Amino acid sequence: MRESDWWRSAVIYQVYIRSFADGDGDGIGDIAGLRSRLDHLADLGVDALWINPWYPSPLADAGYDVADYRAIEPRFGTLSDAEALVREAHERGMRVILDIVPNHTSSQHxxxxxxxxxxxxxxxxxxxxxxxxxxxxxxxxxxxxxxxxxxxxxxxHLFDVEQPDLNWEDPEVRADFEQTLRFWFDRGVDGFRIDVANSLIKEQGLPDVGEKGHHDPGPHPHWDRDEVHEIYQDWRRIADSYDPPKVFVAEAWVPEADRFARYLRADELHTAFNFDFLKAPWRAPALRESVERTLREHAVVGAPATWVLSNHDVARHVSRLARDPGADIGTSLDSLLGVPADLELGLRRARAAALLILALPGGAYVYQGDELGLPEVEDLPEAALDDPTWRRSGHTERGRDGCRVPIPWSGDSAPFGFGPGEGQPWLPQPDWFVRFAAEREDKDPDSMLNLYRTALRIRRAEPALGDGPLTWLDVSPGALGFVRDPGFALLLNIDAEPFDLPEGAEVVLTSAPLTDAGELPRDTAAWIRV
Incomplete structure (x- = not known):
């Protein structure tokens, strides 16, 4: 694979900057904190960082209300800090992808x-x-x-009242965003993740939507309009004018597979988040169906798939997997509340899920804290909730803050090394975070952190992994198995009786120990050579 095609197999780490690391002790994550933790990410073995918006913003919606696209929010640092971060990430072999928010600005813009x-x-x-x-x-x-x-x-404003929608029929809007792309590309940034990429164009005349839901299939007056593709064709020409070319990742909630794939045509965007897989329940048939559908729709346009378990908009997957997969839950915290949870089971399944996504064809995303096995914080005090969903719902939906709590680095109590001194972070960390502190996990060879490090090291060295084909294996009902050529296989037992590995198989890595009889137990994945 050409070096310029790195994105086809990349493992990308999502940095929610307010909650990653605080360099100045004000309780808010910043560029200085991120720079201080770059070695953690390099040791983890990721290929690139995706940084949530770091632009000047009133933070009405976590920075997705941008007041200036070509500057840095003072609470996060300066433009020179950002340039230093890009340079230092590159020195460690990691690329940098920024977030761009083209549907709307801040009302303070x-x-x-x-x-x-x-x-x-x-x-x-x-x-x-x-x-x-x-x-x-x-x-x-x-x-x-x-x-x-x-x-x-x-x-x-399709989102918050402080996020007025732009008119993408206006030539000045298009020209200004193209200038923004070049501004950051010229400073070494390797690409952009495009927020709600399917929303920019609205139907002429702005007709009523009626009973149609936000993500229902079929034509919609403000989602997935055909004209949006002209914008991304223009953007792709800009990206391809650089050497090496820059890349784009789409956040596009498009329910129809054929229309979703249109964003990934050779003259448009490079990859897109795979929400279908993220939403699939922990059942073998559902996971296989999602994988097959994803690979099929991407193959039509020659694009690689991406796999993601969590991000800043959904409840952490450890907590989702801690629930009965037959329960009526979604991806939000509010859908989990009141449903019994088994955290140890969630952690066991999350370990298996990590080996699954890192063995599938294409690339993968790791949301900060995934590598520590962080669960959702489900009981934040109401006074601490910051998500606009909490306000706009009349305090009936808790929103997304539970997956955005600043991550623990070290120590036995808050702020767990998040920043210097004892200053508390912008969202309170629970006492039980001590179990998941990076420093503690670093010393435990069986920790989630060391599982991710080992898996990513193997993945980088293993020619069978990353982009390429997949061949399904005939396995027990309740299990999944596939081969990646040459000679590498994944077996995942979800809810089948423990079963033997293939005769002569060499075990490369397992998410949990095999049974005393050498069988693969439930909620366990194995990487093997065959």
């Missing part, structure tokens, strides 16, 4: 402030979606997607 001052009919308002009357569209965080301004017009 200079453009929106100018639009408010300029009034109806102005060129400044053309950059956004102002109308004299609202339609029936609903915001993703609850309530109407429209807010009225003092002069009587209404502006669209």
């Amino acid at each position: 200079a453009w929106f402030q100018e639009a408010l001052a300029a009034g109806p009919g102005s060129a400044a308002r053309e950059r956004y979606l102002f109308r004299d009357e609202p339609n029936d569209w609903k915001a993703m965080f609850g309530g109407s997607a429209w807010t009225q301004v003092p002069d009587g017009q209404w502006y669209l």
Whole structure:
């Protein structure tokens, strides 16, 4: 594989910067903290970092309300700090991917402030979606997607009221984002993750949506419009003009496989997050069906699949896997509350799931704390909740803060080495985080951290892993098995009776010990050579 095709097999680590590491002791993660922990990521063995938005922002939605796309939020550091981070990551063999938020800006963005001052009919308002009357569209965080301004017009915000949607029919909007891409590419950044990549274009006339849900199949007035692909074709030309070429990762919640694949055509985006797999229950048939569907839809356009278990928008998978897979749960914390959980079982399944995603064809994402086995913090005090979902739902949905609690590095009590001194982080860490501190896991050869390190080291050295084909094995019901050529296989026992490994198989790595009889027990994965 060419060096420029690194993204086809990459393991990318997601840095939620507010909660990764705090360099100055103010309780908020920052670039200085991230720089101080780069060796942790290099030792882990990841190929790249994806950093959630670090731009100037009021942080109404965790930085996804951007006030200036070509600067750094002062609480996180400076532009020179960012440039140093990119350089130091590259020195350690890791690439850097930033988040870009093209659907909306912050209401504090200079453009929106100018639009408010300029009034109806102005060129400044053309950059956004102002109308004299609202339609029936609903915001993703609850309530109407429209807010009225003092002069009587209404502006669209598909997310929070402080996130006005941009008008991508306006040439100035398109030109400005292309300038932003070049600004960061010229500073060594290797690519972008595109927030809600399927939402930029809205149907002409902004018709009512009626009863159609946000992610229901079929035509929708503000999701997955055909015209959005022209934007990404323009962006791809910019990315390909660099040597080596830059890369794009799409966040695109598109339910139809054929339409999802269109974002990954050779002249558009490189990869996209695989939410179908993330949502699959811990059942062998469901997991296999998701893998087969993913590989099939990506093969049509020659794109590699990506595999992800957790991110900053869903409850951590340790806690999801701690529930009965037959229970009626989703990916949000609110769907888990009240459902009995077995944390030790969740950790055992999470270890097996890690070996599964790292053996599948394509690339994988590791959300910060996955490598420590962090569960969701399900009982944050209500006074600490920061997610706009909590506010917009009238304090009925707790939102996403439980997966965003600052991660523990060392020590026996908060702040667990998150920052210097005893200053507490922006979200409170529970006492039980002590078990998952990186320093403690580093010393335990059987820890989740050392499982990830070993698996990533093997993956990097193993020619069968990464991009390429997969051949399914005939295994017991309740299990999964596949071969990656040359001569490497994964076996995963989910809920079958313990079974023997193939005769003559060499065990490379297991997520938990085999039985005394050498069989693969439930909720256990094995990497073998065959």
